[in-house]
Structures are given as structure tokens and as C-alpha cells.
Amino acid sequence: MESYTLESLKETIRTSPALMVYFYNDNCAPCMVLRPKMKELMDSEFPLISQEYINAAGHPDIASAYSIFSAPVVLVFFDGQEVSRDSKFVSINEFSSKIGRYYSMYFE
Numbered sequence: 001m002e003s004y005t006l007e008s009l010k011e012t013i014r015t016s017p018a019l020m021v022y023f024y025n026d027n028c029a030p031c032m033v034l035r036p037k038m039k040e041l042m043d044s045e046f047p048l049i050s051q052e053y054i055n056a057a058g059h060p061d062i063a064s065a066y067s068i069f070s071a072p073v074v075l076v077f078f079d080g081q082e083v084s085r086d087s088k089f090v091s092i093n094e095f096s097s098k099i100g101r102y103y104s105m106y107f108e
Helices: 006-015 029-045 060-065 092-107
Strands: 018-024 050-055 073-078 081-087
Touching (some): 018 029, 018 092, 029 050, 073 092
Parallel strands (some): 018 050
């Protein structure tokens, strides 16, 4: 959501049972390749986790508040707490396995 502010993201994190935030940059080839794969994974395997996609270059204040200095970066929050941070070379399989454990504990 391109109209994000730091305050709105903090509120979304605070009020979402589970949230995945994908930080990308339009000039980042890995970001553009990974994004649809991540969306497909989240939609099919983890439908109860909300998703937000934030252009880090377009929102440097948000990126710096979460110590995002490269892209892509995938943050996952459960009950407002960051439980996972993956950056640069994100393995879909490893990410799925790691998040699957949290997901099953929280939602099943």
C-alpha cells in the first residue's frame, strides 16, 4: 500500500494477529522475481497471515525505522512481535518451513 505512513504500519502490526511485510525496491530484480512467489505462497499456504508490500525506496522513513537497508526484506509478525526476518536471498522453501511452525502453533 503506497500511502503507508510509519504510524499506519505500526498500527497494522499492532492490530493484526499475523502479518507479513515485504519490503522491495522497483530497481531490484530479485525483489520483482520473489514478490509473486511470496504472494502465491502466502495466499495458498498461510491465508490467515495478512500481507503488506512496501516500496522501501518510496518510504525510507519506514524502512529505516525497521532497519531495512537492502531489498528484498521479509518481516513476519505474530501478535505484534517480529518472529522472522529474511533478506536478500530468500529461500521460499526455508521461509515456508520456518513460518509454517509459527502458523501451526498460532492458528491450529
